Amino acid sequence: MANKSVWSDNRFWARSAAWISGFASVLLIWLTFDTSVQISMGTDSDLKNGVTKRVPAPTVINYKITYEMSAKRGHEVPIIGGNDGKGMSLFQEKEKFFGKDDWSEKEAAEMLHLGKLASQTKNCMNCHTLLGNGAYYAPDLTKAWLDPAWSSTGALQPMTGKTTKEEAMAEFLQHPSKYPTHARMMPNLGITEKEARGLVAFLKHMSSIDTNGFPRNFGKMQGAVNGK
Amino acid sequence: MIEPLTDVVPSFFAILNQGPLTLTIFLHTIIVLPMIWVYKQEKARLDSEA
Amino acid sequence: MASKLLDNPFTGVGSESRQLATWYFTFAAILFGAQLLFGLVIAIQYVSPGFLFEIIDFSVARMLHINALVVWMVFAMFGSVYWLLPDETGIETVGIKIGKLLYWVFVVAIVIVVLVYLFIQVGPADEMSIWFIHEGREYIEAPRWADLGIVVVALGFVANLFMTGIKGKQTGIITVLMANMIAFAGLYLAGMFFTDNISVDQYWWWWVIHLWVEATWEVFVGALAAYGLIQMIGASRKVVEMWLWIEVAMLFGSGILGLGHHYFWIGTPEYWWEIGALFSALEPLPLVAMFIHVMYDWGKQQGKKSLDGTGESVVNNQPAFLWFWMNAFGNFLGAGVWGFFHTLPQVNLYTHGTQFTSAHGHLSFFGAYATILIGMMYLAIQGKNKIKVMKNTKSSLWALGLTVGGVVGMTIALTISGYVQVLVSRAQMGATWSGYFDGQASVWFAQGMDWRLIMGVVTFAGFIFLIKDFLTTGQNPVHQK
Numbered sequence: 001m002a003n004k005s006v007w008s009d010n011r012f013w014a015r016s017a018a019w020i021s022g023f024a025s026v027l028l029i030w031l032t033f034d035t036s037v038q039i040s041m042g043t044d045s046d047l048k049n050g051v052t053k054r055v056p057a058p059t060v061i062n063y064k065i066t067y068e069m070s071a072k073r074g075h076e077v078p079i080i081g082g083n084d085g086k087g088m089s090l091f092q093e094k095e096k097f098f099g100k101d102d103w104s105e106k107e108a109a110e111m112l113h114l115g116k117l118a119s120q121t122k123n124c125m126n127c128h129t130l131l132g133n134g135a136y137y138a139p140d141l142t143k144a145w146l147d148p149a150w151s152s153t154g155a156l157q158p159m160t161g162k163t164t165k166e167e168a169m170a171e172f173l174q175h176p177s178k179y180p181t182h183a184r185m186m187p188n189l190g191i192t193e194k195e196a197r198g199l200v201a202f203l204k205h206m207s208s209i210d211t212n213g214f215p216r217n218f219g220k221m222q223g224a225v226n227g228k
Numbered sequence: 229m230i231e232p233l234t235d236v237v238p239s240f241f242a243i244l245n246q247g248p249l250t251l252t253i254f255l256h257t258i259i260v261l262p263m264i265w266v267y268k269q270e271k272a273r274l275d276s277e278a
Numbered sequence: 279m280a281s282k283l284l285d286n287p288f289t290g291v292g293s294e295s296r297q298l299a300t301w302y303f304t305f306a307a308i309l310f311g312a313q314l315l316f317g318l319v320i321a322i323q324y325v326s327p328g329f330l331f332e333i334i335d336f337s338v339a340r341m342l343h344i345n346a347l348v349v350w351m352v353f354a355m356f357g358s359v360y361w362l363l364p365d366e367t368g369i370e371t372v373g374i375k376i377g378k379l380l381y382w383v384f385v386v387a388i389v390i391v392v393l394v395y396l397f398i399q400v401g402p403a404d405e406m407s408i409w410f411i412h413e414g415r416e417y418i419e420a421p422r423w424a425d426l427g428i429v430v431v432a433l434g435f436v437a438n439l440f441m442t443g444i445k446g447k448q449t450g451i452i453t454v455l456m457a458n459m460i461a462f463a464g465l466y467l468a469g470m471f472f473t474d475n476i477s478v479d480q481y482w483w484w485w486v487i488h489l490w491v492e493a494t495w496e497v498f499v500g501a502l503a504a505y506g507l508i509q510m511i512g513a514s515r516k517v518v519e520m521w522l523w524i525e526v527a528m529l530f531g532s533g534i535l536g537l538g539h540h541y542f543w544i545g546t547p548e549y550w551w552e553i554g555a556l557f558s559a560l561e562p563l564p565l566v567a568m569f570i571h572v573m574y575d576w577g578k579q580q581g582k583k584s585l586d587g588t589g590e591s592v593v594n595n596q597p598a599f600l601w602f603w604m605n606a607f608g609n610f611l612g613a614g615v616w617g618f619f620h621t622l623p624q625v626n627l628y629t630h631g632t633q634f635t636s637a638h639g640h641l642s643f644f645g646a647y648a649t650i651l652i653g654m655m656y657l658a659i660q661g662k663n664k665i666k667v668m669k670n671t672k673s674s675l676w677a678l679g680l681t682v683g684g685v686v687g688m689t690i691a692l693t694i695s696g697y698v699q700v701l702v703s704r705a706q707m708g709a710t711w712s713g714y715f716d717g718q719a720s721v722w723f724a725q726g727m728d729w730r731l732i733m734g735v736v737t738f739a740g741f742i743f744l745i746k747d748f749l750t751t752g753q754n755p756v757h758q759k
Contacts, residue, residue, distance in 0.1 A: 004274050004278070006267055006270050006271050006274060008520065009270055009274060009520075010450065010516065010519055010520045010523060011270060011273075012266060012267065012270040013520055013523035013524050013527065014450070014453075014523045015266050015270070016263050016266050016523070016527050017523045017524075017526040017527035017530070019262060019263065019266060020259055020260070020263075020527045020530060020531040021526065021527070021530035021531070021534065023258075023259055023262070024259055024530060024531055024534040024535055025530075025534055027255060027259070027534075027535060028534055028535060028537065031241065031535075031553070032481075034239050034240065034241055034547075035481065035541070035546050035547060035550075036478070036481075038236070038237050038239070038546070038547050039475070039477040039478055039481065039545050039546055039547075040475070040478070041474070041475045041478075052236060054236055054237075054477070054545050054546075054547070055475055055477050055478075055545050058474075073548075109474070112474050113474050114403055115403075116472075116473075116474045116476065116479075117403040117404060117405070117407075117408070117472075118403035119414065119476075120408065120413055120414030120415060120472075121400060121401050121402065121403050121404070121407040121408065121411065121412075121414055122400055122403070122414070123337040123338070123341060123399075123400060123412065123414045123419075124337075124414065125414060125415065125416050126336070126337035126338075126340045126341045126414075126416065126419075127335075127336050127337045127340070129631040130476060130480075131476065131477070131480055131543060131544045131545070132543050132544075132630040132631035133416065133480060133540075133544070133631065134416055134631070135336070135337070135340050135416070136631065136632060136633055136635070136636060136699075137320075137323075137324070137336045137337075137340070138714075139710075139711045139714035139715075140631050140709055140714070142543075143709075144711070147710050147711045148710060148712075149710065149711040149712055150711075155712065156711070177332070181715075182327075182715055182718075183327045183328070184327040184718070185327065185331065187331065187332045187335045187337075188332060189400050190400060190402070192402070195402070195403045198403065202476075206476060209476070209477060209545045210236060210545060211543045211544065211545060212542060212543055212546075212548055212551070213543075213627065214542070214543035214627060214630065215627075215704065215708065215709035216627055216628065216704070216708070216709070217708035217709070218708050218709050218710060219708060219710050220708050221706065221707050221708040221710075221713065235547050235548045235549060236547070236548075237547070239547070239549075241547070241549040241553075242547065242548070242549050244549075245548070245549045245552060249552055249555075249556060250552075251549055251552045251553065252552040252553050252555065252556040252557065253556070255535065255553065255557075256556065256557075259531060260531075
């Protein structure tokens with residue numbers, strides 16, 4: 001056949017497929033290097049020197065964390081230790097976590113490690129979502145630490161009889177079915193006190209991760225009415 | 229003309245991210261454009277075989 | 279030799295490979311049933327939360343539901359490869375004895391994992407639990423010892439495929455499969471390590487999940503469709519393989535960087551918004567192409583035949599062809615349309631982590647993978663029973679109608695529930711604990727969950743018909759032997 005079209009030629013498409021797949025993979029690997037650097041966990045000195053990291057050091061548990069609008073970025077960002085007024089963290093205001101605000105790097109890292117292990121071994125992700133990924137049978141935990149329900153005026157903290165957020169959360173995690181709020185309850189997963197503290201540290205740390213504004217408007221709306 | 233970075237850390241990809249779809253269109257282009265050379269080579273091969 | 283004792287129903291070149299394929303298909307079908315059963319358990323729990331509370335909790339049943347899903351599909355995929363290898367390469371699969379041994383290793387490992395999930399469920403927060411109970415990472419929960427086992431089995435499988443592909447005839451389909459399966463097996467390694475950094479954790483976790491289901495598995499389906507069209511309607515290999523290469527280019531071209539749509543909100547940089555948005559928005563295109571391709575080839579072959587004036591169908595396996603056709607349509611609808619619904623970051627900010635994802639998950643796994651793998655099982659039944667033209671039976675039609683209807687019904691129900699969740703829990707209430715429960719308490723959400731359960735039962739009824747047909751259709755006199 002003379003004048004056979006390249007567009008119906010198998011070799012052309014095979015070579016194009018090889019090129020496209022190979023080059024897209026190379027780009028993905030390059031992007032992965034770039035992203036890996038940006039999402040590596042910060043250090044305690046980053047916090048002390050006011051360096052903003054997307055994933056801060058475990059010692060972020062010593063600081064007050066909020067979730068506020070950044071005009072520059074156009075969405076909410078985690079604010080650590082106070083807001084400079086322009087949507088950047090000041091890394092100054094501390095907050096007691098289980099009675100102290102000077103957890104050492106080692107102590108904080110150990111707590112976070114235990115908490116992350118517990119989050120996997122207790123299978124949190126097959127009911128809850130973490131960073132929006134997981135199952136949809138229970139609330140998203142991305143910013144659970146900042147949830148108004150756990151504040152002193154919220155529904156959950158007084159229920160546990162504790163006076164701080166972290167103690168209330170730890171108490172609930174150890175005896176979830178003692179504190180039913182809905183027909184759908186969290187089961188008892190045999191979480192020990194130490195594991196519960198680790199989990200709370202894990203949740204507080206997760207709330208400090210810069211998630212590009214997810215979830216939007218978290219904790220800003222209260223008391224609205226049910227749709228239908 | 230060049231937009232200020234909104235991303236936390238400046239990087240090659242963040243710099244290319246200049247507004248609506250600049251980065252992704254750039255990546256699509258560099259993936260697809262080299263098919264022109266593949267096309268030309270295959271065309272030459274088919275012509276020589278004919 | 280053990281295989282002689284089993285009274286091998288096949289003779290000739292490739293009989294061992296085909297026999298191993300039927301083993302894989304059989305265990306896949308059993309796991310498919312397990313997947314549906316545990317799906318029913320969690321569907322009931324949404325409607326009636328006290329059901330099996332602290333006996334088989336939602337988390338346990340859901341882990342079994344999604345793990346059974348992944349594993350039955352992997353089994354059926356391995357089976358499909360062992361089935362088509364002799365046809366494509368013209369030789370018996372190299373290293374088939376090792377293949378058979380690895381099959382039993384795989385089955386025993388899966389049974390142990392399932393028993394541990396069911397009866398031990400959770401362990402203390404230490405490395406031992408990660409090694410021996412489960413890893414608690416959605417879809418790839420398998421404990422680490424099983425991870426290592428899976429790697430060994432997958433390597434053995436890839437070795438079988440490569441040695442056979444190199445020794446025998448290397449068609450375009452085999453070339454694509456070889457490149458694809460090595461990526462498929464290699465990607466699993468990205469999901470095997472532990473880190474305290476949840477952003478890094480989820481970054482690599484998506485390498486496994488996304489690059490499986492939105493890249494390598496889709497290319498696998500493209501290769502199966504190509505093989506199926508040659509086998510079932512006598513499509514021209516040259517045309518089919520050209521389509522396959524185009525599909526590979528489009529699937530990998532959009533799917534590899536389409537991974538970005540999972541990196542919008544997990545701590546990764548903002549530049550992923552754009553990358554994820556446009557690459558993944560193009561992911562439906564190859565799925566449209568696949569659909570057109572199936573319809574086009576069918577029309578072309580039937581048109582040629584009609585010129586002879588006999589009016590006979592070119593399809594030599596009606597049930598398999600129907601399922602392949604469902605695959606072309608379901609892949610486009612479930613993976614393509616339902617995926618596109620929520621792939622843009624502007625939309626995903628509100629839909630991420632809601633029943634929307636679940637709706638997409640149900641229709642896409644079923645539409646893109648379950649359908650074509652069931653089609654492959656019908657091809658194996660046809661081969662096993664030496665049927666020349668395989669016809670639909672009452673059961674095969676009921677099976678198709680009920681499962682497709684059930685899954686589509688579940689998808690619609692979940693989409694509506696997801697919509698309520700997006701608007702009430704997310705947009706209106708800002709995603710808090712109380713916002714979550716406000717959404718769940720909505721009457722419209724609850725009705726969606728009721729319908730999901732009903733449609734889940736319909737799907738299960740379809741599965742019963744499917745198994746009945748698998749077991750009996752071989753002896754049915756309607757087929758032309």
